[in-house]
Amino acid sequence: MTKLIGYKKCSTCKNIEKMLDEKNISYEYREIDKDLLSVDELKEIREKADVDIFKLFNTSGMRYRELGLKDKKNEMTEEEIYELLSTDGMLVKRPILLKDNKAYVGPQVKKYLETL
Secondary structure, three states, X not given: OEEEEEOOOOHHHHHHHHHHHHOOOOEEEEEOOOOOOOHHHHHHHHHHHOOOHHHHEOOOOHHHHHOOHHHHHHHOOHHHHHXXXXXXXXXXXOOEEEEOOEXXXXXXXXXXXXXX
């Protein structure tokens, strides 16, 4: 099953939904602001997407700026980062696509879908 993790008000997430529909790919939608990702889920996504932990941050989000994470994140341990991300879906980069034991985060999602 294909899963899309996103935020309903996010234009990028809406565009990915449209791409999935155009390609007739059925998917389950998970709203990241209402159904938070656990530490274990975040670790699994990072591993399956093969990305640096900092790529999991929504660096353009208001919460990221409010918390001053641009400077703080480099001083945090991986565990602290996972814990923080698991408490606020708005801190997590989106969209996230889970398909066939792979994960795609942010810009990776569109690139992947364009290859199908």
